Amino acid sequence: MTKAFLDTALAADIAxxxxxxxxxxxxxxxxxxxxxxxxxxxxxxYRGKMLRPTxxxxxxxxxxxxxxxxxxxxDIIAATVEMIHMATLVHDDVLDEAEIRRRGETVNFLRxxxxxxxxxxYLISNAFHLCSRAGDPALNLRLGEVxxxxxxGELVQLSRRHDLALDENTYFEIVRRKTAVLVxxxxxxxxxxxxxxxxEVARMRAxxxxxxxxxxIQDDLLDLLGDEATVGKSILRDLExxxxxxxxxxxxxxxxxxxxxAALDAIERRDPTALRAALxxxxxxxxxxxxxxxxxxxxxxxxxxxxxxHSRELLLELADRVVARDA
Amino acid sequence: MTKAFLDTALAADIAxxxxxxxxxxxxxxxxxxxxxxxxxxxxxxYRGKMLRPTxxxxxxxxxxxxxxxxxxxxDIIAATVEMIHMATLVHDDVLDEAEIRRRGETVNFLRxxxxxxxxxxYLISNAFHLCSRAGDPALNLRLGEVxxxxxxGELVQLSRRHDLALDENTYFEIVRRKTAVLVxxxxxxxxxxxxxxxxEVARMRAxxxxxxxxxxIQDDLLDLLGDEATVGKSILRDLExxxxxxxxxxxxxxxxxxxxxAALDAIERRDPTALRAALxxxxxxxxxxxxxxxxxxxxxxxxxxxxxxHSRELLLELADRVVARDA
Numbered sequence: 001m002t003k004a005f006l007d008t009a010l011a012a013d014i015a016x017x018x019x020x021x022x023x024x025x026x027x028x029x030x031x032x033x034x035x036x037x038x039x040x041x042x043x044x045x046y047r048g049k050m051l052r053p054t055x056x057x058x059x060x061x062x063x064x065x066x067x068x069x070x071x072x073x074x075d076i077i078a079a080t081v082e083m084i085h086m087a088t089l090v091h092d093d094v095l096d097e098a099e100i101r102r103r104g105e106t107v108n109f110l111r112x113x114x115x116x117x118x119x120x121x122y123l124i125s126n127a128f129h130l131c132s133r134a135g136d137p138a139l140n141l142r143l144g145e146v147x148x149x150x151x152x153g154e155l156v157q158l159s160r161r162h163d164l165a166l167d168e169n170t171y172f173e174i175v176r177r178k179t180a181v182l183v184x185x186x187x188x189x190x191x192x193x194x195x196x197x198x199x200e201v202a203r204m205r206a207x208x209x210x211x212x213x214x215x216x217i218q219d220d221l222l223d224l225l226g227d228e229a230t231v232g233k234s235i236l237r238d239l240e241x242x243x244x245x246x247x248x249x250x251x252x253x254x255x256x257x258x259x260x261x262a263a264l265d266a267i268e269r270r271d272p273t274a275l276r277a278a279l280x281x282x283x284x285x286x287x288x289x290x291x292x293x294x295x296x297x298x299x300x301x302x303x304x305x306x307x308x309x310h311s312r313e314l315l316l317e318l319a320d321r322v323v324a325r326d327a
Numbered sequence: 328m329t330k331a332f333l334d335t336a337l338a339a340d341i342a343x344x345x346x347x348x349x350x351x352x353x354x355x356x357x358x359x360x361x362x363x364x365x366x367x368x369x370x371x372x373y374r375g376k377m378l379r380p381t382x383x384x385x386x387x388x389x390x391x392x393x394x395x396x397x398x399x400x401x402d403i404i405a406a407t408v409e410m411i412h413m414a415t416l417v418h419d420d421v422l423d424e425a426e427i428r429r430r431g432e433t434v435n436f437l438r439x440x441x442x443x444x445x446x447x448x449y450l451i452s453n454a455f456h457l458c459s460r461a462g463d464p465a466l467n468l469r470l471g472e473v474x475x476x477x478x479x480g481e482l483v484q485l486s487r488r489h490d491l492a493l494d495e496n497t498y499f500e501i502v503r504r505k506t507a508v509l510v511x512x513x514x515x516x517x518x519x520x521x522x523x524x525x526x527e528v529a530r531m532r533a534x535x536x537x538x539x540x541x542x543x544i545q546d547d548l549l550d551l552l553g554d555e556a557t558v559g560k561s562i563l564r565d566l567e568x569x570x571x572x573x574x575x576x577x578x579x580x581x582x583x584x585x586x587x588x589a590a591l592d593a594i595e596r597r598d599p600t601a602l603r604a605a606l607x608x609x610x611x612x613x614x615x616x617x618x619x620x621x622x623x624x625x626x627x628x629x630x631x632x633x634x635x636x637h638s639r640e641l642l643l644e645l646a647d648r649v650v651a652r653d654a
Contacts, residue, residue, distance in 0.1 A: 035486035036479055091448060095441040114422040115485050117444055121418060121451065122478035128455040129471025137462045144456025151449035152363055158442050159362035 007310035010061065017057040017070060017078070018050055024079040028130045029123075039111070039119045043086055045104050048327075051215070051318075052085055052186045053078035058314055059190030059204055062306035073134045073193050077143075080131040081186050084147060087123035088154075090116055095158070096241050100233050139189065146185045153177025161242035164252055164264075171249050172213065179219075180212030187211075196304075203304040207315070210299035215322045217292040220245035222326070225276060225285065231327050236275070239267045246291065250284035292323045334637035337388065344384040344397060344405070345377055351406040355457045356450075366438070366446045370413055372431050375654075378542070378645075379412055379513045380405035385641055386517030386531055389633035400461045400520050404470075407458045408513050411474060414450035415481075417443055422485070423568055427560050466516065473512045480504025488569035491579055491591075498576055499540065507539030514538075523631075530631040534642070537626035542649045544619035547572035549653070552603060552612065558654050563602070566594045573618065577611035619650045 029040040056078035060070045092098070093106040094116045100106065108116035124147070131143050157174045160166050187208030192201045222231050223238045224247055238245050244252075251263050259282065266275035279285045296319050303319075306312045356367040383405035387397045419425070420433040421443045427433065435443035451474070458470050484501045487493050514535030519528045549558050550565045551574055565572050571579075578590050586609065593602035606612050623646050630646075633639045 031479055033479060033483050033486075036482050039482065087448075091444055094444055113440065115482070117418055117421055117447075118478055118481045118485060120444075120448070121414075122475065122482060124448065124451055125471060125474035125478050128467065129475055132464055132467035132471050135464045137459055137464050137467070140455065140459035140464070140467045144452060144459050147452035148449065148456055151445055151452050152358055152360060154445045155363050155366065155442070155449060156360050158445060159360075 007314075009066070010308070010310050010314065013061055013070075014054065014057050017075065018053060020075045021050075021053045021057075021078045021082065022047075024075055024130070025082060028079065028083070028126050036122070039107065039115065040122075042104075042107060042110070043090060043119065043123070046086060046089055046101055047082070049325075050082065051322075052081040052183060054318070055183065055186040055208060055211075056081060056190040058311055058318065059187045059208075060194045061308050062204075062311035062315065063191050063194035063196040063200065064308055066308055071193065073136065073139070074190060076130060076134045077139065077189050077193065078186075080127050080143065081182060081189075083123050083127035083130065084143070084150075084182060087120045087127065088150065090120040090123060094120070095154075096237055098234060098237060142185065142189065146181050149177045149181045153179075153181075157243060160244075163242075163244070166244045166249060168246075168249055168253070171244065171246060175213050175216045176209065179216040180209040183212030183215065184209035200304045203302055207299045207303050207319075210295050210302070211319055211322050214292045214295045214299070214319075217246050217288055217295070218323050218325060220247060221285070221288060221292070224248075224272070224279065226326065236267065236270060236272055239275075240270070246288040247279050247284040250287045251279050251282045254284065255282045289323075296320065296323050334641075336393070337635070337637050337641065340388055340397075341381065341384050344402065345380060347402045348377075348380045348384075348405045348409065349374075351402055351457070352409060355406065355410070355453050363449070366434065366442065367449075369431075369434060369437070370417060370446065370450070373413060373416055373428055374409070376652075377409065378649075379408040379510060381645070382510065382513040382535060382538075383408060383517040385638055385645065386514045386535075387521045388635050389531075389638035389642065390518050390521035390523040390527065391635055393635055398520065400463065400466070401517060403457060403461045404466065404516050404520065405513075407454050407470065408509060408516075410450050410454035410457065411470070411477075411509060414447045414454065415477065417447040417450060421447070422481075423564055425560060425564060469512065469516065473508050476504045476508045480506075480508075484570060487571075490569075490571070493571045493576060495573075495576055495580070498571065498573060502540050502543045503536065506543040507536040510539030510542065511536035527631045530629055534626045534630050534646075537622050537629070538646055538649050541619045541622045541626070541646075544573050544615055544622070545650050545652060547574060548612070548615060548619070551575075551599070551606065553653065563594065563597060563599055566602075567597070573615040574606050574611040577614045578606050578609045581611065582609045616650075623647065623650050 026044065031037055056074055057070065060074040064070060089101065090107055093101055094108045094113050098106050099109040107119055131140055153174050157178060160170065184205045188201055188205035191204040196204065220238065223235055223245060226235050228235050239248060248263065252260060259278065263275055263278040266278060300316050300319050303312060303315055353371065358364055383401055384397065387401040391397060416428065417434055420428055421435045421440050425433050426436040434446055458467055480501050484505060487497065511532045515528055515532035518531040523531065547565065550562055550572060553562050555562050566575060575590065579587060586605065590602055590605040593605060627643050627646050630639065630642055
């Protein structure tokens with residue numbers, strides 16, 4: 001992360017914060033049972049970009065004064081949102097029958113679905129327990145609302161699998177719920193815990209939600225275009241599992257007959273080259289990419305002024321990275 | 328429930344409380360998405376004895392004055408513990424590949440494992456959100472601790488599947504975690520929210536945990552001896568899935584050679600008659616039953632004096648029912 005930071009003091013604060021978050025994450029999950037600790041150690045290997053905890057910390061620092069240290073509640077919320085995210089990864093891998101995650105084997109592949117289901121539950125439970133340690137009922141209430149919404153998004157997505165009539169509006173409704181609300185809450189709560197105004201908090205939340213939507217579209221594009229070794233997980237998995245991604249929805253909406261069928265056949269045959277060609281011909285890949293970029297631009301325009309030096313530039317840069325990433 | 332109540336006013340209070348809990352349970356889960364509501368309606372059919380919410384209410388009334396109405400927090404906690412319990416049923420059915428629950432088809436059987444995993448998550452999330460609505464961070468912290476422990480119990484049990492060396496001590500450690508802590512917390516929090524003393528709260532928790540352990544042993548016996556139509560779910564499922572139950576652990580510890588193998592072969596062949604015969608010969612069925620009864624007797628002896636008329640008799644009667652039930 002550090003290479004692009006504009007301000008050494010800010011970079012140091014974030015690096016120190018993320019180190020505290022990792023320690024808190026690990027100590028929260030520590031069990032007296034080696035069998036449980038082994039599983040949690042495996043999950044910690046899934047940790048990648050730490051996007052959500054980074055957003056909590058940067059959003060917190062953005063509304064602090066230079067040199068002011070973040071209160072402990074930021075670390076708690078940062079570790080909590082990451083733990084919620086890890087729980088969704090573990091359960092998503094069960095749903096997707098995924099074998100690979102971040103270049104390593106998934107828990108369900110190594111240890112069976114039963115263990116993966118229960119490990120995900122252990123992570124969810126610990127996320128709520130950790131959040132309760134902040135002693136602020138409003139935080140529990142808000143994060144409970146976020147995870148309710150997240151699960152609704154997943155359930156609606158499951159209920160619409162293989163449904164070629166799924167339109168863009170419904171797609172964005174699902175994505176807002178299953179991905180964007182947690183990213184939005186990361187920005188919102190980071191700012192709120194640093195004393196940002198109601199308007200600033202609302203704008204930080206909107207910024208985070210837009211980042212979350214763009215992040216999901218980029219995930220959709222990586223599922224289609226990514227190089228398996230770089231992405232670190234199987235590609236075309238979303239489409240094979242009947243999850244319609246934005247390029248596919250755009251393709252279905254804009255084509256008919258043989259052109260439309262070419263993409264569906266390519267999924268069936270697991271032929272990424274033919275699929276990419278069909279979606280490029282209909283302009284759907286370019287369309288989805290343009291949509292992600294325009295959402296990021298909108299997010300950046302809506303970002304409120306911040307108190308601390310350089311933190312706004314960093315948030316703008318994080319926004320750009322969401323659509324520039326290849327993993 | 329009412330037939331055995333000794334006191335009409337108490338019976339009326341509990342019936343009214345359970346009706347409020349059901350309403351709260353349903354309104355908490357209500358979603359704007361019909362797909363989500365359909366699934367929740369299915370889960371509500373699993374609701375059976377309402378043991379945990381009943382214990383919250385009776386434990387609350389036990390430390391209230393006659394005629395005093397329970398505060399809303401009791402209803403919230405009663406609905407929360409039931410929702411946690413429902414979440415464990417939905418995920419347990421995935422783990423057990425169960426097809427039948429309370430005489431109806433399971434969510435995983437009807438709608439697939441993916442939907443059952445996500446529906447369980449929706450229930451867990453809503454349980455924490457509902458609990459947060461009480462506005463008391465100590466409740467969130469305590470219930471988070473309870474569900475952490477519960478998941479640890481399940482994970483340890485999974486890690487010891489098919490392990491014939493599992494001893495009684497480990498069995499009781501697992502059962503305390505996966506079943507007893509939630510029942511214990513139901514009694515503990517009910518009493519605590521009514522202003523019981525620290526000693527009374529601790530004794531109510533111990534009472535509940537002992538009931539929970541006895542409840543699990545009775546479940547083990549029903550898995551072995553139950554009539555499928557009465558129990559409402561497949562029997563021998565625990566043993567087939569490699570979960571050692573108390574009668575089986577006692578059998579393995581007290582037999583060797585052909586006598587020991589007879590039981591293992593009977594599980595393999597799905598022959599309940601031969602299995603029951605082997606376990607009866609080794610005294611393991613009688614042994615497990617005696618153990619459950621003695622735990623209930625110990626629980627009853629430790630029950631503290633209560634403030635409200637007749638509530639203590641009702642708690643004693645609920646304890647007896649735990650080991651008398653056939654479903």
